[in-house]
Amino acid sequence: MFYDLGVRAFQRGVLEVAKRFGYAGIAVLLRDEDAEVLLKDAVTRERGVFYGVEIFADSISEMKDKVRAFSGKVDVLAVHSRKDEKFNRAVLSDFRVDMLTKAVEAELSAVCVRYAAENAVALEFNMDAIFKQRRKERATALSRFREMLTLVRKFKAMVVLTSNALSPYDLRAPREMLALSSLFGMNTAEAKAALSEIPEGILNKRWKREREKGVEILTVEELEEQKEQEEQEEPKEQKKE
Amino acid sequence: MKPRIPASLRERKRYLVFEIIAPQNEEEKGESCCVNCESYVVNERDLLRAIWEALYSLFGDVGVAACNIWLIDFDEKKGVGILRCSHRKVEEVRAALACIKIGGRPLCIRVVRTTGTVKAARSIARRIQPLNISTK
Numbered sequence: 106m107f108y109d110l111g112v113r114a115f116q117r118g119v120l121e122v123a124k125r126f127g128y129a130g131i132a133v134l135l136r137d138e139d140a141e142v143l144l145k146d147a148v149t150r151e152r153g154v155f156y157g158v159e160i161f162a163d164s165i166s167e168m169k170d171k172v173r174a175f176s177g178k179v180d181v182l183a184v185h186s187r188k189d190e191k192f193n194r195a196v197l198s199d200f201r202v203d204m205l206t207k208a209v210e211a212e213l214s215a216v217c218v219r220y221a222a223e224n225a226v227a228l229e230f231n232m233d234a235i236f237k238q239r240r241k242e243r244a245t246a247l248s249r250f251r252e253m254l255t256l257v258r259k260f261k262a263m264v265v266l267t268s269n270a271l272s273p274y275d276l277r278a279p280r281e282m283l284a285l286s287s288l289f290g291m292n293t294a295e296a297k298a299a300l301s302e303i304p305e306g307i308l309n310k311r312w313k314r315e316r317e318k319g320v321e322i323l324t325v326e327e328l329e330e331q332k333e334q335e336e337q338e339e340p341k342e343q344k345k346e
Numbered sequence: 347m348k349p350r351i352p353a354s355l356r357e358r359k360r361y362l363v364f365e366i367i368a369p370q371n372e373e374e375k376g377e378s379c380c381v382n383c384e385s386y387v388v389n390e391r392d393l394l395r396a397i398w399e400a401l402y403s404l405f406g407d408v409g410v411a412a413c414n415i416w417l418i419d420f421d422e423k424k425g426v427g428i429l430r431c432s433h434r435k436v437e438e439v440r441a442a443l444a445c446i447k448i449g450g451r452p453l454c455i456r457v458v459r460t461t462g463t464v465k466a467a468r469s470i471a472r473r474i475q476p477l478n479i480s481t482k
Binding site (some may be wrong): 121122125126235236239240243272273274275276277278280281282283284285287288 | 358367368369403404437438440441443444445452453454457477
């Protein structure tokens, strides 16, 4: 099942085209200024349409206030990135944030990507930078995507592929998105995860729910290591006695 | 004229059945379309030029030569067509189709199915119904 978490404007035709293309759902990201009013009006929720907020902030404190205001009230909580290392680090350190939008334009450092991986904040790869632009702008965008991908692979951060659609004609089918992602070196498995598993996990709050409850998730290898460490500590304690 | 290559050495082909979704009338223009866009029917000549232009801008002369593109069929009324390409370059052609622009007009192209024969592609193209969307 495929999801597009980056639809910026909602018109009736968008959902029809998305269903025709094979998407299970789309997430409409509203600007934070318009979100409160529009979320109240969105009483009749159509099946397959999720609502999110994209926060635009000039400072870290403003961003924190807005995150606190919208946290838990929307399906997707996204923050628009800036070319400011401190701001991006603050966003990526906050586990309440689901997604950092236009991550590639922000030119994130390795530290930021590591924070994103640790706090389960997804990085948005907006594919309209490839299909709407031409020549030098497109070449620059492709090289930035390629660089970001190396960091994402190193730190195992989450990536979401979006179309940044402003109209029904800006949407692209999932197979076309996979093909576009292969242009900058993403393999099929990574691209499929970025279109299906990761967006689905964000909408279900899979990673956030576990953090909020205070549960530590261990893999099988980590469990075995812990057991070995406990077994090693037990004989030492017996010797001391 | 291309040299005649034995059948065993010939490159395998794939036929991409695609559909175009574009505004068909004034009501479907919507608010987010550009000011100057008019309702229109995409014609074959414009489409072919746009496909070549998209391929050239993405892959250059060498890449386009490897793709071996040929537009087999295009129904202007339905907006459905069949494009032939090399079996090794299907993903590249898909990416180029996603990047197509015709003038400043809004449209999107989707590859419905990839087949190995023209006959299968034509039967799939015949069954496709155009999508009429209202943007209001």
